Amino acid sequence: MNEALSKAVAERKDELVALTADLIRFPTINPPGEAYTPCAQYIAAQLTARGFETRLIRAEGTPGDTSRYPRTNIVARREGFRPGPTVHFNSHIDVVEAGEGWTVDPFAGVVRDGKVFGRGACDMKGGLAASIIAVDAFLAVYPDFAGAIEISGTVDEESGGYGGVAYLARQGFFSKPRVDHVIIPEPLNKDRICLGHRGVWWAEIETKGSIAHGSMPFLGDSAIRHMAAVLSAFEEELYPALDAKQTDMPVVPEGARRSTLNINSIHGGQTEDYFPALPSPTVADSCRLVIDRRFLIEEKIEEVKDEVISILERLKEERPRFDYELRNLLEVLPTMTERDAPVPQALAIAIRAVFGKEPDYVISPGTYDQKHIARIGHLHDCVAYGPGMLELAHRPDEWVGIEDMVQSATVMAMGLDVLLRGTAE
Protein backbone atom coordinates (compact mmCIF):
# COMPACT_ATOMS: atom_id res chain seq x y z
CA MET A 1 0.00 0.00 0.00
CA ASN A 2 1.40 3.38 -1.00
CA GLU A 3 0.60 5.37 2.14
CA ALA A 4 1.70 8.71 0.71
CA LEU A 5 -0.70 8.40 -2.22
CA SER A 6 -3.58 7.16 -0.15
CA LYS A 7 -3.08 10.04 2.30
CA ALA A 8 -2.90 12.57 -0.53
CA VAL A 9 -6.22 11.31 -1.92
CA ALA A 10 -7.88 11.28 1.52
CA GLU A 11 -6.82 14.90 2.10
CA ARG A 12 -8.67 15.86 -1.08
CA LYS A 13 -12.00 14.34 -0.09
CA ASP A 14 -13.84 17.67 0.26
CA GLU A 15 -12.46 18.81 -3.06
CA LEU A 16 -13.64 15.55 -4.65
CA VAL A 17 -17.18 16.05 -3.33
CA ALA A 18 -17.24 19.69 -4.45
CA LEU A 19 -16.00 18.77 -7.92
CA THR A 20 -18.65 16.07 -8.32
CA ALA A 21 -21.43 18.39 -7.17
CA ASP A 22 -20.21 21.18 -9.47
CA LEU A 23 -20.15 18.83 -12.47
CA ILE A 24 -23.70 17.65 -11.72
CA ARG A 25 -24.87 21.28 -11.76
CA PHE A 26 -24.18 21.46 -15.50
CA PRO A 27 -27.32 19.86 -16.99
CA THR A 28 -25.45 18.15 -19.82
CA ILE A 29 -28.55 16.31 -21.02
CA ASN A 30 -28.23 14.26 -24.20
CA PRO A 31 -30.22 14.57 -26.34
CA PRO A 32 -30.09 17.39 -27.25
CA GLY A 33 -26.59 18.03 -25.85
CA GLU A 34 -27.29 20.78 -23.34
CA ALA A 35 -24.54 22.78 -21.54
CA TYR A 36 -21.62 20.86 -23.05
CA THR A 37 -19.48 23.98 -23.59
CA PRO A 38 -19.75 25.49 -20.08
CA CYS A 39 -19.13 22.05 -18.56
CA ALA A 40 -16.03 21.54 -20.74
CA GLN A 41 -14.84 25.05 -19.85
CA TYR A 42 -15.24 24.29 -16.15
CA ILE A 43 -13.16 21.10 -16.48
CA ALA A 44 -10.54 23.00 -18.50
CA ALA A 45 -10.28 25.61 -15.74
CA GLN A 46 -9.89 22.90 -13.09
CA LEU A 47 -7.12 21.21 -15.06
CA THR A 48 -5.34 24.40 -16.13
CA ALA A 49 -5.07 25.21 -12.43
CA ARG A 50 -3.39 21.81 -11.98
CA GLY A 51 -0.73 22.47 -14.61
CA PHE A 52 -2.41 20.86 -17.62
CA GLU A 53 -2.47 22.17 -21.15
CA THR A 54 -6.10 22.09 -22.20
CA ARG A 55 -7.92 22.16 -25.52
CA LEU A 56 -11.61 22.48 -26.26
CA ILE A 57 -12.41 20.56 -29.42
CA ARG A 58 -15.76 20.90 -31.14
CA ALA A 59 -16.79 17.90 -33.21
CA GLU A 60 -18.21 19.90 -36.08
CA GLY A 61 -20.61 18.16 -38.39
CA THR A 62 -21.20 15.16 -36.14
CA PRO A 63 -24.80 14.12 -35.33
CA GLY A 64 -26.57 16.82 -33.31
CA ASP A 65 -23.79 19.42 -33.64
CA THR A 66 -25.33 22.87 -34.15
CA SER A 67 -24.43 26.37 -32.99
CA ARG A 68 -27.14 25.98 -30.33
CA TYR A 69 -25.81 22.54 -29.26
CA PRO A 70 -22.10 22.40 -30.09
CA ARG A 71 -20.41 19.04 -29.43
CA THR A 72 -17.61 20.45 -27.24
CA ASN A 73 -15.00 18.06 -25.89
CA ILE A 74 -12.12 18.86 -23.55
CA VAL A 75 -8.72 17.17 -23.75
CA ALA A 76 -6.01 18.02 -21.22
CA ARG A 77 -2.41 16.87 -21.08
CA ARG A 78 0.38 17.28 -18.58
CA GLU A 79 3.90 16.32 -19.53
CA GLY A 80 6.19 14.73 -16.99
CA PHE A 81 9.81 15.69 -16.49
CA ARG A 82 11.22 12.88 -18.59
CA PRO A 83 9.82 10.92 -21.53
CA GLY A 84 7.72 7.90 -20.71
CA PRO A 85 4.31 6.34 -21.34
CA THR A 86 1.06 8.31 -21.41
CA VAL A 87 -1.91 7.34 -19.26
CA HIS A 88 -5.27 8.75 -20.31
CA PHE A 89 -8.44 8.99 -18.19
CA ASN A 90 -11.53 9.37 -20.39
CA SER A 91 -14.96 10.28 -19.04
CA HIS A 92 -18.12 11.24 -20.85
CA ILE A 93 -19.74 14.44 -19.63
CA ASP A 94 -23.19 13.85 -21.11
CA VAL A 95 -26.06 12.43 -19.07
CA VAL A 96 -29.48 11.05 -19.93
CA GLU A 97 -32.62 13.02 -19.14
CA ALA A 98 -33.67 13.11 -15.48
CA GLY A 99 -37.11 11.53 -15.99
CA GLU A 100 -39.73 11.24 -13.26
CA GLY A 101 -39.60 10.04 -9.67
CA TRP A 102 -36.84 12.17 -8.12
CA THR A 103 -36.99 13.20 -4.45
CA VAL A 104 -34.13 15.70 -4.90
CA ASP A 105 -33.36 18.24 -7.62
CA PRO A 106 -31.42 16.17 -10.19
CA PHE A 107 -29.16 19.09 -11.12
CA ALA A 108 -28.51 20.68 -7.71
CA GLY A 109 -25.59 18.49 -6.63
CA VAL A 110 -27.19 17.55 -3.31
CA VAL A 111 -24.77 16.06 -0.74
CA ARG A 112 -26.44 13.98 1.96
CA ASP A 113 -25.77 10.83 4.04
CA GLY A 114 -22.32 10.27 2.56
CA LYS A 115 -23.63 10.41 -1.00
CA VAL A 116 -23.74 12.91 -3.83
CA PHE A 117 -27.09 12.84 -5.63
CA GLY A 118 -27.92 13.94 -9.12
CA ARG A 119 -28.29 12.94 -12.74
CA GLY A 120 -24.85 11.73 -13.78
CA ALA A 121 -23.61 11.31 -10.17
CA CYS A 122 -22.48 7.74 -10.85
CA ASP A 123 -22.70 7.76 -14.67
CA MET A 124 -20.19 9.28 -14.68
CA LYS A 125 -19.35 12.64 -13.17
CA GLY A 126 -18.28 10.97 -9.90
CA GLY A 127 -15.79 8.91 -11.91
CA LEU A 128 -14.50 11.98 -13.73
CA ALA A 129 -14.03 13.85 -10.44
CA ALA A 130 -12.31 10.80 -8.89
CA SER A 131 -9.85 10.64 -11.79
CA ILE A 132 -9.02 14.36 -11.47
CA ILE A 133 -8.40 13.97 -7.73
CA ALA A 134 -6.36 10.77 -8.28
CA VAL A 135 -4.12 12.63 -10.74
CA ASP A 136 -3.88 15.67 -8.47
CA ALA A 137 -2.76 13.47 -5.57
CA PHE A 138 -0.25 11.65 -7.78
CA LEU A 139 1.23 14.96 -8.99
CA ALA A 140 1.55 16.21 -5.41
CA VAL A 141 3.45 13.11 -4.32
CA TYR A 142 5.52 12.61 -7.53
CA PRO A 143 6.00 16.03 -9.15
CA ASP A 144 9.02 14.70 -11.04
CA PHE A 145 7.25 11.78 -12.75
CA ALA A 146 8.22 10.46 -16.18
CA GLY A 147 5.69 10.18 -19.02
CA ALA A 148 2.48 12.13 -19.41
CA ILE A 149 -1.04 12.17 -18.03
CA GLU A 150 -4.14 13.07 -20.00
CA ILE A 151 -7.71 13.65 -18.86
CA SER A 152 -10.59 14.10 -21.27
CA GLY A 153 -14.25 14.98 -20.88
CA THR A 154 -16.10 13.86 -23.98
CA VAL A 155 -19.65 14.17 -25.25
CA ASP A 156 -22.42 12.01 -26.68
CA GLU A 157 -21.42 8.66 -25.14
CA GLU A 158 -25.07 8.03 -24.33
CA SER A 159 -25.94 8.37 -28.02
CA GLY A 160 -23.06 6.38 -29.49
CA GLY A 161 -20.04 8.64 -28.93
CA TYR A 162 -19.79 9.87 -32.53
CA GLY A 163 -19.22 13.52 -31.56
CA GLY A 164 -17.02 12.48 -28.64
CA VAL A 165 -14.50 9.65 -28.43
CA ALA A 166 -15.10 8.45 -32.02
CA TYR A 167 -14.38 11.95 -33.36
CA LEU A 168 -11.26 12.39 -31.25
CA ALA A 169 -10.03 8.86 -32.05
CA ARG A 170 -10.22 9.69 -35.77
CA GLN A 171 -7.88 12.62 -35.10
CA GLY A 172 -5.33 10.42 -33.35
CA PHE A 173 -6.15 11.34 -29.76
CA PHE A 174 -6.54 7.68 -28.76
CA SER A 175 -3.62 6.11 -30.60
CA LYS A 176 0.01 5.39 -30.05
CA PRO A 177 2.44 7.11 -29.76
CA ARG A 178 0.31 9.83 -28.20
CA VAL A 179 -1.39 7.54 -25.68
CA ASP A 180 -0.41 4.11 -24.29
CA HIS A 181 -2.94 3.28 -21.59
CA VAL A 182 -6.60 4.29 -21.16
CA ILE A 183 -8.88 4.07 -18.13
CA ILE A 184 -12.57 4.92 -18.51
CA PRO A 185 -14.08 5.63 -15.05
CA GLU A 186 -17.57 4.26 -15.84
CA PRO A 187 -19.54 3.08 -12.77
CA LEU A 188 -18.60 -0.59 -12.61
CA ASN A 189 -18.03 -0.72 -8.81
CA LYS A 190 -14.79 0.14 -7.05
CA ASP A 191 -13.37 -3.41 -6.91
CA ARG A 192 -14.20 -4.56 -10.44
CA ILE A 193 -12.29 -4.16 -13.68
CA CYS A 194 -14.42 -4.08 -16.80
CA LEU A 195 -12.46 -5.56 -19.69
CA GLY A 196 -14.87 -4.71 -22.47
CA HIS A 197 -18.35 -5.26 -23.81
CA ARG A 198 -20.49 -7.47 -26.05
CA GLY A 199 -21.13 -6.55 -29.67
CA VAL A 200 -24.29 -4.94 -31.03
CA TRP A 201 -26.18 -5.31 -34.26
CA TRP A 202 -29.32 -3.27 -34.80
CA ALA A 203 -31.30 -3.82 -37.94
CA GLU A 204 -34.70 -3.02 -39.32
CA ILE A 205 -36.60 -5.75 -41.11
CA GLU A 206 -39.46 -4.65 -43.31
CA THR A 207 -41.95 -7.09 -44.78
CA LYS A 208 -43.96 -6.01 -47.81
CA GLY A 209 -47.59 -6.54 -48.70
CA SER A 210 -50.21 -4.92 -50.86
CA ILE A 211 -52.93 -2.60 -49.69
CA ALA A 212 -56.63 -3.52 -50.06
CA HIS A 213 -59.95 -2.91 -48.35
CA GLY A 214 -60.07 -4.43 -44.85
CA SER A 215 -63.39 -6.07 -45.61
CA MET A 216 -61.81 -8.04 -48.46
CA PRO A 217 -58.34 -8.88 -47.19
CA PHE A 218 -58.05 -11.69 -49.74
CA LEU A 219 -57.65 -8.98 -52.40
CA GLY A 220 -54.50 -7.69 -50.71
CA ASP A 221 -51.50 -9.20 -48.98
CA SER A 222 -50.84 -8.50 -45.32
CA ALA A 223 -47.32 -7.42 -44.44
CA ILE A 224 -48.21 -7.97 -40.78
CA ARG A 225 -49.02 -11.65 -41.35
CA HIS A 226 -45.69 -12.01 -43.15
CA MET A 227 -43.98 -10.46 -40.13
CA ALA A 228 -45.83 -12.89 -37.87
CA ALA A 229 -44.18 -15.69 -39.85
CA VAL A 230 -40.79 -14.05 -39.21
CA LEU A 231 -41.50 -13.79 -35.48
CA SER A 232 -42.63 -17.37 -35.18
CA ALA A 233 -39.48 -18.55 -36.96
CA PHE A 234 -37.50 -16.47 -34.45
CA GLU A 235 -39.35 -18.12 -31.56
CA GLU A 236 -38.93 -21.64 -32.89
CA GLU A 237 -35.40 -21.49 -34.25
CA LEU A 238 -33.45 -18.36 -33.45
CA TYR A 239 -34.12 -17.90 -29.73
CA PRO A 240 -33.30 -21.54 -28.84
CA ALA A 241 -30.11 -21.28 -30.92
CA LEU A 242 -29.07 -18.08 -29.13
CA ASP A 243 -29.84 -19.50 -25.69
CA ALA A 244 -27.45 -22.35 -26.43
CA LYS A 245 -24.48 -20.07 -27.12
CA GLN A 246 -22.08 -19.91 -24.21
CA THR A 247 -19.31 -17.42 -23.75
CA ASP A 248 -16.03 -17.11 -21.91
CA MET A 249 -16.75 -13.41 -21.49
CA PRO A 250 -17.49 -12.70 -17.78
CA VAL A 251 -20.53 -10.57 -18.57
CA VAL A 252 -22.52 -9.10 -15.67
CA PRO A 253 -25.33 -9.59 -14.92
CA GLU A 254 -25.00 -13.32 -15.57
CA GLY A 255 -28.19 -13.42 -17.62
CA ALA A 256 -26.29 -11.52 -20.32
CA ARG A 257 -23.57 -14.18 -20.48
CA ARG A 258 -24.91 -15.41 -23.81
CA SER A 259 -26.25 -14.11 -27.08
CA THR A 260 -29.44 -12.08 -26.79
CA LEU A 261 -32.02 -10.66 -29.14
CA ASN A 262 -34.51 -7.97 -28.28
CA ILE A 263 -37.33 -6.77 -30.49
CA ASN A 264 -36.99 -3.03 -29.94
CA SER A 265 -40.11 -2.08 -31.87
CA ILE A 266 -42.70 -3.30 -34.32
CA HIS A 267 -45.02 -1.32 -36.48
CA GLY A 268 -47.38 -2.37 -39.25
CA GLY A 269 -50.12 -0.69 -41.22
CA GLN A 270 -51.62 2.72 -40.70
CA THR A 271 -50.01 5.23 -38.34
CA GLU A 272 -51.63 5.61 -34.93
CA ASP A 273 -52.18 9.37 -35.06
CA TYR A 274 -55.72 9.15 -36.49
CA PHE A 275 -57.26 10.05 -33.09
CA PRO A 276 -59.92 11.41 -32.55
CA ALA A 277 -61.13 10.09 -35.90
CA LEU A 278 -61.56 6.35 -36.53
CA PRO A 279 -58.93 4.29 -38.33
CA SER A 280 -59.88 3.22 -41.81
CA PRO A 281 -59.87 -0.45 -42.72
CA THR A 282 -56.90 -1.42 -44.85
CA VAL A 283 -54.62 -4.37 -45.36
CA ALA A 284 -51.09 -3.39 -44.26
CA ASP A 285 -48.64 -3.05 -47.13
CA SER A 286 -45.65 -2.62 -44.80
CA CYS A 287 -44.55 -3.92 -41.42
CA ARG A 288 -41.27 -2.89 -39.76
CA LEU A 289 -39.42 -4.58 -36.95
CA VAL A 290 -36.27 -3.28 -35.23
CA ILE A 291 -34.06 -5.97 -33.75
CA ASP A 292 -31.31 -5.47 -31.17
CA ARG A 293 -28.91 -8.37 -31.26
CA ARG A 294 -26.10 -8.46 -28.66
CA PHE A 295 -23.32 -10.85 -29.54
CA LEU A 296 -20.22 -12.44 -28.10
CA ILE A 297 -16.52 -12.35 -28.77
CA GLU A 298 -16.85 -15.96 -29.99
CA GLU A 299 -19.27 -14.90 -32.74
CA LYS A 300 -18.50 -13.19 -36.03
CA ILE A 301 -20.82 -10.39 -37.11
CA GLU A 302 -21.30 -12.07 -40.51
CA GLU A 303 -22.61 -15.19 -38.75
CA VAL A 304 -24.86 -13.09 -36.55
CA LYS A 305 -26.42 -11.49 -39.63
CA ASP A 306 -26.58 -14.78 -41.53
CA GLU A 307 -28.71 -16.38 -38.82
CA VAL A 308 -31.39 -13.78 -39.49
CA ILE A 309 -30.93 -13.55 -43.25
CA SER A 310 -31.19 -17.32 -43.72
CA ILE A 311 -34.56 -17.35 -41.95
CA LEU A 312 -35.79 -14.49 -44.16
CA GLU A 313 -34.50 -16.15 -47.34
CA ARG A 314 -36.11 -19.46 -46.45
CA LEU A 315 -39.45 -17.73 -45.84
CA LYS A 316 -39.09 -16.12 -49.25
CA GLU A 317 -38.89 -19.54 -50.82
CA GLU A 318 -41.56 -21.24 -48.73
CA ARG A 319 -44.14 -18.53 -48.28
CA PRO A 320 -46.10 -17.18 -51.24
CA ARG A 321 -45.54 -13.46 -51.96
CA PHE A 322 -43.15 -13.05 -49.02
CA ASP A 323 -40.72 -10.21 -49.61
CA TYR A 324 -38.53 -8.24 -47.26
CA GLU A 325 -35.87 -5.58 -46.92
CA LEU A 326 -33.17 -5.57 -44.30
CA ARG A 327 -31.50 -2.34 -43.24
CA ASN A 328 -28.43 -2.16 -41.01
CA LEU A 329 -28.85 0.51 -38.35
CA LEU A 330 -25.81 0.04 -36.13
CA GLU A 331 -23.00 -2.40 -35.65
CA VAL A 332 -20.37 -2.50 -32.91
CA LEU A 333 -17.92 -5.34 -32.55
CA PRO A 334 -17.37 -6.94 -29.15
CA THR A 335 -14.17 -5.95 -27.38
CA MET A 336 -12.29 -7.59 -24.54
CA THR A 337 -8.89 -6.53 -23.23
CA GLU A 338 -6.67 -9.34 -21.94
CA ARG A 339 -6.40 -9.55 -18.16
CA ASP A 340 -2.62 -9.45 -18.34
CA ALA A 341 -2.48 -6.20 -20.36
CA PRO A 342 -0.71 -3.38 -18.46
CA VAL A 343 -3.80 -1.38 -17.39
CA PRO A 344 -5.83 -4.26 -15.91
CA GLN A 345 -2.66 -5.54 -14.23
CA ALA A 346 -1.89 -2.14 -12.69
CA LEU A 347 -5.47 -1.74 -11.45
CA ALA A 348 -5.45 -5.28 -10.07
CA ILE A 349 -2.33 -4.49 -8.02
CA ALA A 350 -4.00 -1.32 -6.74
CA ILE A 351 -7.28 -3.09 -5.89
CA ARG A 352 -5.38 -5.76 -3.94
CA ALA A 353 -3.55 -3.02 -2.01
CA VAL A 354 -6.67 -0.98 -1.21
CA PHE A 355 -9.23 -3.73 -0.59
CA GLY A 356 -7.06 -6.73 0.26
CA LYS A 357 -8.86 -8.87 -2.29
CA GLU A 358 -8.64 -10.01 -5.89
CA PRO A 359 -10.51 -7.80 -8.36
CA ASP A 360 -13.54 -9.15 -10.17
CA TYR A 361 -13.16 -9.07 -13.93
CA VAL A 362 -16.36 -8.23 -15.75
CA ILE A 363 -17.73 -7.48 -19.19
CA SER A 364 -20.47 -4.93 -19.74
CA PRO A 365 -23.69 -6.22 -21.38
CA GLY A 366 -24.00 -2.96 -23.34
CA THR A 367 -21.33 -0.92 -25.05
CA TYR A 368 -19.49 2.21 -24.07
CA ASP A 369 -16.71 4.32 -25.61
CA GLN A 370 -14.07 1.56 -25.39
CA LYS A 371 -15.31 0.38 -28.82
CA HIS A 372 -14.01 3.53 -30.54
CA ILE A 373 -10.66 3.39 -28.77
CA ALA A 374 -10.19 -0.23 -29.87
CA ARG A 375 -11.57 0.01 -33.40
CA ILE A 376 -10.61 3.53 -34.50
CA GLY A 377 -7.63 4.20 -32.23
CA HIS A 378 -6.32 0.61 -32.43
CA LEU A 379 -5.43 0.94 -28.77
CA HIS A 380 -6.26 -2.19 -26.81
CA ASP A 381 -4.80 -1.47 -23.39
CA CYS A 382 -8.04 0.04 -22.19
CA VAL A 383 -10.58 -0.89 -19.51
CA ALA A 384 -13.44 0.69 -17.59
CA TYR A 385 -12.83 1.20 -13.90
CA GLY A 386 -14.65 3.63 -11.65
CA PRO A 387 -16.83 4.24 -8.59
CA GLY A 388 -20.59 3.86 -8.47
CA MET A 389 -23.05 1.10 -9.15
CA LEU A 390 -24.17 0.50 -12.72
CA GLU A 391 -27.65 -0.41 -11.44
CA LEU A 392 -28.15 3.23 -10.34
CA ALA A 393 -27.28 4.71 -13.71
CA HIS A 394 -30.12 6.38 -15.64
CA ARG A 395 -32.51 5.97 -12.66
CA PRO A 396 -34.27 8.47 -10.38
CA ASP A 397 -32.27 9.58 -7.29
CA GLU A 398 -29.01 8.45 -8.90
CA TRP A 399 -26.13 8.80 -6.43
CA VAL A 400 -22.49 8.01 -5.89
CA GLY A 401 -20.98 7.16 -2.48
CA ILE A 402 -18.34 9.58 -1.21
CA GLU A 403 -16.27 6.83 0.42
CA ASP A 404 -16.50 4.78 -2.79
CA MET A 405 -15.17 7.71 -4.76
CA VAL A 406 -12.28 8.21 -2.34
CA GLN A 407 -11.33 4.52 -2.49
CA SER A 408 -11.71 4.40 -6.23
CA ALA A 409 -9.55 7.53 -6.62
CA THR A 410 -6.93 5.81 -4.43
CA VAL A 411 -6.99 2.80 -6.76
CA MET A 412 -6.61 5.08 -9.78
CA ALA A 413 -3.68 6.97 -8.18
CA MET A 414 -1.95 3.70 -7.33
CA GLY A 415 -2.68 2.34 -10.80
CA LEU A 416 -0.99 5.44 -12.22
CA ASP A 417 1.96 4.78 -9.94
CA VAL A 418 2.32 1.25 -11.33
CA LEU A 419 1.95 2.39 -14.96
CA LEU A 420 4.21 5.44 -14.78
CA ARG A 421 6.73 4.58 -12.09
CA GLY A 422 6.64 0.80 -12.40
CA THR A 423 6.24 0.36 -8.66
CA ALA A 424 3.87 -1.86 -6.77
CA GLU A 425 4.37 -0.77 -3.19
Ligand SMILES: [Zn+2]
Ligand atom coordinates in the same frame (compact mmCIF):
# COMPACT_ATOMS: atom_id res chain seq x y z
ZN1 LIG B 1 -21.67 6.03 -18.79
